[in-house]
Amino acid sequence: MSQANTPTLWPWLRQPLAQALQQLHSHAVLLHGPEGVGQFEFALALARAWLCEQDAAPGQALRPACGHCVSCRLMDAGSHPDFQLVLPEALQASLGLGGSEGADDGEAADKGAGKSRKPSQEIKVDAIRAVVQFSQSTASRGRAKVVLVHPAERMNLVAANTLLKTLEEPPGQVRFVLSGSALEQLLPTVRSRCQAWRLPLPETDVAAAWLGEQLNASPEDARVLLDAAGGQPLSALERHAQGLDARSWAGLPGDLLQGQAGALAQWPLAWTVEALQKLCHDLARKAVGAPPRYFPAACLPPAPEMGRLQQWSQELGKLARHADHPWNLPLKIETLVLQARAVMRVRPARQGLPGG
Incomplete structure (x- = not known):
């Protein structure tokens, strides 16, 4: 017992x-x-x-x-x-x-x-x-x-x-x-x-205030970390203990757009896949005009086409089911970063010709 x-x-x-x-x-x-x-x-x-x-x-x-x-x-x-x-x-x-x-x-x-x-x-x-x-x-x-x-x-x-x-x-x-x-x-x-x-998610203000006290963090940083954890304050506290901070989370979309692993290089593969799934989710919300859930809106790049996001989501879902497989982690992270960069690179909308 x-x-x-x-x-x-x-x-x-x-x-x-x-x-x-x-x-x-x-x-x-x-x-x-x-x-x-x-x-x-x-x-x-x-x-x-x-x-x-x-x-x-x-x-x-x-x-x-x-x-x-x-x-x-x-x-x-x-x-x-x-x-x-x-x-x-x-x-x-x-x-x-x-x-x-x-x-x-x-x-x-x-x-x-x-x-x-x-x-x-x-x-x-x-x-x-x-x-x-x-x-x-x-x-x-x-x-x-x-x-x-x-x-x-x-x-x-x-x-x-x-x-x-x-x-x-x-x-x-x-x-x-x-x-x-x-x-x-x-x-x-x-x-x-x-x-x-x-048992529901706690109210955001209550959870963010508690998290800020635990981490001695600003209200803004506490809110970023809480959002990163999907509103789950104990998960946010655990991730922070493993090296996640508000700055690296907010900087992740820009790092990936430049082909850089950023904070992902320090995480277990399961966390990396989860972070990419959250990014894909927020880009899909942005594509339909909805506010993001996990990342600050200002840090997200323009949304790719929905079809590309759906394909990316499916591929990440397959990998999530096998995240415990003994992959070559550096090589797998590099592959995921390149995949994210390819999905996120959106060509500017074509402008109409002068006088057209």
Whole structure:
């Protein structure tokens, strides 16, 4: 069983949490929305509130966890007996959680083999079998039992089907939070047995102000970085930590037009492809007279023909599906830069002849 310590509840999550606690009454909640807004932290806050032992006033809806009761302190310590967190191995490592999914079932008995293999990106059936067993036991503290599965779409087919029966016939006091951002990959039968709750993007002014404080950046630069991340402040913070700044992002279209890689030379291929897809998207919006979403309008060159942009978008989409392939990265970046330059170079409109 994996657990996590007290999450940080970002300012844009507080009101949605209060609303969720008033409206979510099902034994199983399907929390969905864009990445980079604090979905995992929000799911943990839900679990903490459900387990909190400070009773609300009669007739009052559930409130966020008090942070002081025995249950909250157990959650802080990562040792609450009535809470189970299920993550892929790879995500456990990134969150600094010990142990590995299914490690106690003999799957990683060969320690030498365990060290040589890459952490799994999937949630496997052994972890869900442990959830089923956990859900069937009595709550240790008598309040409730909570299972958090994140990202839910990472359950493989066998794992999802194993969880399905428990979702159909939940035992006793157990509640489930299935959290994810690509729920179209989740079994429809699993989705249909949960109460859906969408976590929206934060208001731009709130997210940009928070991001500016975190980065000690000007409001203008914070807005550029927030837009670059599609309005997702935690993604913007992560990208900045990896070397992205407002100036290099705004300068990227001009660099590509000159055949220069610019900031792309420092990024993983998946980030490079994503940046080019965002540029293609904004150029397409400009071509039809709509404002850009990801780049400052002033930094975009004239829009190419829509047909060229559609072809470029299709080619980038194909590459995105294989971004983890062991490409020769410098050569691949050079190819992408040349491709972008060829698409973006637009001949000036022909002027009418004098007197014509």
